[in-house]
Amino acid sequence: MDSVSCHRICDLDDVVEEKASSFPVPRASHSLNFVNDHLVLFGGGCQGGRHLDDTWTAYVDKSNRKTMKWKKVESGTPSGRFGHTCVVIGEYLLLFGGINDRGERLNDTWIGQVSCHERLSWKLLNVGTLQRPRPPPRGAHSACCIAEKKMVVHGGIGLSGVRLGDTWILELDEDFNSGMWHMVESNQSPPPRSGHTLTCIRENQVVLFGGRGLGYDVLDDVWILDIQEESEERWVQIFYDFRDVPEYASLPRVGHSATLVLGGRILIYGGEDSYRHRKDDFWALDVKTIPSSGLQPQGVSLNGSSVWKKLDRISYGPKSRSFHRACADSSGRFVYVFGGMVDGLLQPAASSGLRFDGELFMVELVLGLSDQDNQQRPGKSIS
Numbered sequence: 001m002d003s004v005s006c007h008r009i010c011d012l013d014d015v016v017e018e019k020a021s022s023f024p025v026p027r028a029s030h031s032l033n034f035v036n037d038h039l040v041l042f043g044g045g046c047q048g049g050r051h052l053d054d055t056w057t058a059y060v061d062k063s064n065r066k067t068m069k070w071k072k073v074e075s076g077t078p079s080g081r082f083g084h085t086c087v088v089i090g091e092y093l094l095l096f097g098g099i100n101d102r103g104e105r106l107n108d109t110w111i112g113q114v115s116c117h118e119r120l121s122w123k124l125l126n127v128g129t130l131q132r133p134r135p136p137p138r139g140a141h142s143a144c145c146i147a148e149k150k151m152v153v154h155g156g157i158g159l160s161g162v163r164l165g166d167t168w169i170l171e172l173d174e175d176f177n178s179g180m181w182h183m184v185e186s187n188q189s190p191p192p193r194s195g196h197t198l199t200c201i202r203e204n205q206v207v208l209f210g211g212r213g214l215g216y217d218v219l220d221d222v223w224i225l226d227i228q229e230e231s232e233e234r235w236v237q238i239f240y241d242f243r244d245v246p247e248y249a250s251l252p253r254v255g256h257s258a259t260l261v262l263g264g265r266i267l268i269y270g271g272e273d274s275y276r277h278r279k280d281d282f283w284a285l286d287v288k289t290i291p292s293s294g295l296q297p298q299g300v301s302l303n304g305s306s307v308w309k310k311l312d313r314i315s316y317g318p319k320s321r322s323f324h325r326a327c328a329d330s331s332g333r334f335v336y337v338f339g340g341m342v343d344g345l346l347q348p349a350a351s352s353g354l355r356f357d358g359e360l361f362m363v364e365l366v367l368g369l370s371d372q373d374n375q376q377r378p379g380k381s382i383s
Contacts, residue, residue: 001263001365003312004282009336009360010067023070024056026358028341029140031086032325033093034060036114039068039327039336040093045082046356051101053080055112055120065334065362073120078110083139087151092176094125094151098139105137105159111176126178127170134181135168140194142211147203152225154208157194163214165192167225169233187297189235190223195323197258199266201287204228207266209285212254218274220252222285226295236295240304247310253279255322255341262332262365264288269337269363270321278320278343282311282363318361319343326363335363 011023030044030052041056055073084098084106093112099105109125127134141156141164151170158164167184196211196219206225213219222238242248256271256279266285272278289307291300324340342357 001265001284001311001367002309003314003366004267005314005364005366006316006318007066007362007364008316009362011069022072024054024338024358025052026356027052027082027339028323028354028356029082030325030339031084031095032327032336032338033086033088034327034329034336035088035093036091037062037330038114039338040086040112040114040120041070041338042086042095043078043081043084043098044339047354049101051080051082051099053078055122057114057120060329060336068360075120075122077122077124078108079106081106081139083141083157085141085143085153087143087145089145089149089151089172093120094145094170094172095122096143096151096153096170097135097137097141097156099157105139105157107135107137109170109179127181128178132180133183135166135183136164138164142196142198142208144198144200144206146200146206146227152198152200152206154190154198154225155193155196155211163192163194163212165189167233167235184225184233184235186234188237190221190237191219193219195254195271197256197268198225199258199260201260201264201266201290202292205290205292207258207285207287207290209258209266209268210251210253210256210271216274218252218254218272224290224295224300234297236297237299238290239299239301240307241301242304242308244303244305245308248304248308250279250281250310251283251308253322255324257324257326257337258285259326259328259335260287260332261328261335262367267326267328267335267363267365269326269335270324270340272322278322278341280313280318280320282313284309284311314366316361318359319357321357324357333365333367335365337361337363 027044027046081098086095095110138156172179193211204227208223253271268283321340
């Protein structure tokens with residue numbers, strides 16, 4: 001895979017005059033997921049400093065991927081927030097944390113399910129009494145699912161604006177009505193950060209990339225959360241030799257997206273650097289080069305040119321953006337991207353000077369012969 005092709009998604013009602021309320025307003029730090037052939041969008045921050053509590057769904061027709069229609073779900077919950085996380089576990093969505101209008105960090109957990117009629121119902125997940133362990137409140141953290149019934153949460157911005165470096169795992173019960181948290185104890189772990197990504201690459205491994213650290217520096221380090229059969233959970237750093245990787249200096253970023261796609265790769269898009277310069281580039285991280293077992297505590301060193309590749313973009317080019325959200329469909333070849341903070345004058349500047357985008361577009365992987373021979377789908381084991 002050497003390139004991607006981007007396509008703007010048209011709404012079915014674009015051809016007629018529609019009121020603005022029939023589309024999600026521009027936003028950033030929201031959540032976007034693909035579940036049961038639907039895109040599900042929730043919350044985020046928008047112009048005027050408001051934190052949204054709306055849920056939207058859109059059916060993805062495989063015979064016409066470039067056209068779809070948003071439908072607003074009238075649920076009233078969860079409460080408005082931005083910087084939360086939402087992951088897919090089976091046919092369910094699991095939402096955690098975020099920051100509300102009053103700047104308060106949250107640590108509530110919600111579970112949602114999309115019905116065949118494009119309706120979505122949310123309910124607060126029972127995680128036990130207050131005496132049970134649970135993550136402290138936070139926003140701008142990262143999360144992903146692992147091993148079908150577990151969610152991993154790492155880092156973020158906690159109380160008083162302190163960046164966190166702790167790792168928690170929520171394990172759901174059989175009926176998805178409740179769950180139990182525990183904190184990962186590892187001899188070494190990624191430094192505290194926010195605006196980074198977690199991506200599940202195997203049943204027992206999660207990749208962490210980038211983010212903003214304690215010194216406000218933007219990072220490009222890669223870590224693996226390795227979960228062994230004997231319930232040992234540990235972080236291991238992956239080191240790369242970048243001398244043969246063109247443009248590697250542009251890799252550090254925060255507010256990017258990192259999506260597992262076809263062929264056992266993580267597609268990294270956008271984000272911003274230490275100077276808040278937003279990016280529009282695409283990188284592929286080949287996770288097949290990461291050992292599935294036998295990782296040593298001192299870390300693993302790999303040749304950067306065999307792992308990292310900057311991809312060409314053909315056709316339509318979206319604006320540079322950060323704190324957008326992205327998700328892959330069930331095939332892993334098509335990635336949907338919505339919103340974010342953008343450069344330019346797409347939307348009137350808010351009083352804070354931030355500009356939010358409300359565009360939905362699709363990223364299609366342009367496959368070579370080797371990709372077609374090995375069409376590894378996301379969520380499957382990678383050897």
